[in-house]
Amino acid sequence: MRPWSHELWRLGLLAAAGALFGWLLGAPGLGLAAGLTLRLAYHLQQLHSLRRWLARNPHSEPPAATGLWGELFDRLYRYQKGQRLTQHRLQATLKRIQESSEAMRDSVVMLDQYGDLEWWNSAAERMLGLKAAHDRGQHITNLVRDPRFVAYFNARDYREPLTLPSPVDERMVLQFQITLYGDDERLVMARDITRLHRLEEMRRDFVANVSHELRTPLTVLAGYLETYVTYAEQLPPRLAQGLSRMQEQTTRMQNLVNDLLLLSRLEIDRGGEDHLPLAMATLLEEVRRDAEALAAGRQQIRVELEEERRLLGSDSEIHSALSNLASNSVRYTPEGSHIVLRWKSHPKGACLEVEDDGEGIDPVHIPRLTERFYRVDKGRSSETGGTGLGLAIVKHVLLRHDAYLEIESHPDQGALFRCVFPVERLVAAQTSAGAVHRSG
Template identity: 70%
Template sequence: MWRLLGWALLGTCLGWLVGVPGLGLAGGFAVCLVFHLRQLRAAYLWLTLRPQGEPPTASGLWGELFDRLYRYQKSQQITQSRLRTTLARIQESSEAMRDSIVMLDRHGDLEWWNSAASNMLGLQTAHDRGQHITNLLRDPQFISYFNGRDYSEPLTLTSPIDERRILQYQITLYGDDERLVMARDITRLHQLEQMRRDFVANVSHELRTPLTVLSGYLETYSEMAEQLPPRLGRSIGQMQAQTQRMQNLVNDLLLLSRLEIDQGGKDHEPLDVTALLNSVAADARALSGHQHALTIEGDYAAQLVGSEQEVRSAVSNLVFNAVRYTPAGSAITLRWKAFGQGACIEVSDDGEGIDPVHIPRLTERFYRVDKGRSTATGGTGLGLAIVKHVLLRHDAQLQISSHPGEGALFRCVFPATRIHLPAALPRNASSV
């Protein structure tokens, strides 16, 4: 500002001496404008032609501006260098990973992937960059998983370039609706799991014949109990009970193996759930010896689409558990009712209840809340595992609610796609 005023005053004085003060003032402004234009040109040449070099030499306002720009430029260069180093280290570490990593933009197009992704998924840098992920991974299950946007659980599929390899996909959302796709080779784990299933199925199958023979001889000896010494008679009774328990365990293991291996769906048809619950309740009363009060509530007339054998097995396990693990005189209730957009089968009791700390593990094989009581009641520890697998095959969920002293509630929740409404049933039918 002082420079501008100085040139204006000098031009005015010179113009006054020659009799044209206005022209002198204009000349002073012109000189000042030329000076600023020269400084602006110097700044332009510095920033465009040699941005990494030293700033132009200047004084006053322009000198301070050049100094500030130079310091800001240096700080940005340091920041960019750190970011580039960090990005390079991330890429190097990603390249060193055995799991494949694929970065997608908000549209689902490929942005970057590591070498493991090239080996597992067959991605090629030159041709595939910018392609949509579903153009390269065309398995219908992956496309449904990708578009469903529910990535809480991983997806297991065969490799698109090698059917002998089993991959587990996990997608994570981040940033501006961008996605990170990770694929892990679980071929070895899959083979070990298959070996375990085959071993359990084969051993269980081989045990059935000797157990049947043993059970037959014990039954014969029990019929001759009056001719045997009292101590031997009691031993035969105990052997029969343990043999029956072993047969139950073998049957449950075979059922679990079939549920894990068989894809199911072939025998699914509309089921009369109310009639099924009445049948299961009759079996439970026989098991209980009529020492429990079993009731069926609700008049929801819709049918459930599924396998009658599997659904009966699941419901029977829930009801029989309620009979075994509640004291005589307890009330057990079975319900079939509407639940939000679907329907559910509920089995509740007013027994001792379960500590919530055990609930997350109840569906694990052979997990027991009270080992001594489970052994005494003849349970195998596989009932809720069977229920879990049956519900998974029916697109359903098992919900458990219980507290000590407040009984327990087991709810099998089925989606609307599994509910069949007869033609005579109004669409707004609901449970009581």
């Protein structure tokens, strides 16, 4: 029989005995009350034993008892024992995690839901200057005060890492990556990429210097070739045969050098000084005329203006990015295709789009399209006259304008290139009297 049933039987028997004893004395109610009082005193004694056990040491053996109280003491003891085992396992797991994090070369910082410091490894002390005695419980932005980090932390968009100098040593370059987990808590990791940063600077300087040095000999070569082409009829046939091909390749080399120099400038120069409200209708119309000249009637190109607000940015850079997208559409779509240059609203602000109904691109290539010199079709691309740097230039221009590139395409379904600009980059038409107008 269950302890609860036993308890009911005991209570009933004691009440009956008390009532019988009271009846013999002529007061059955008083006897019943006395019986119930005795049982209540027993329960109070067991509660007192439970309190003393929990107050003294709940890990020790529970008080001896029978019936319902005995089962209760046993269950509490087994529950506490199970909880202690689970706690020991969690502590061991946490200790292993902390030991493994401590062995990492990268900084690891754990923040609570408010952004306050909870735990960090020794690498974080070295890279970020954190001190356990003073900084625990401080907000992360009180210690890493760079405005770029504060904006990155508050934006809650951690898809891309952030590169900044260390707050304790400006010669050390760190790459921050924040991950959300649990109840809106954050894990901040920082890698020391000083060596990679220096190698990247050396690469940029090398490309810029070599490209700059190549401009002069290419200019001289192009000048002589232009002269020779002018007098090609007077040259021996064997010499005149390759002049046009040489001139074509020289022009291609000049375009490549110009694109490399532009990329180097975009990477090194932060820009922003020349950002003004742009006359988007004029800009799109000029790009359309340039694209039509390149298409030579093979494609139909039109402009759609669906957004009245103007874009705050660099006229030359936005023009370069849009021209690269338009020229790519011209080069890689067959004759008779339609190309649309569009300025329209977007849920995040506004966007510039270049859309065509050409052959399209296999989605497997899309993640790599903005890499330098990446070719979807190497054989066909070499015949189009492109440098392989157009989309890389677009990517860097958009980064300098707080924007990003979206590409939607499938084989035989055309392609859509969308440059998405945030609402902070938009200016109302009526307040932009100083907008930049490109001269035709």
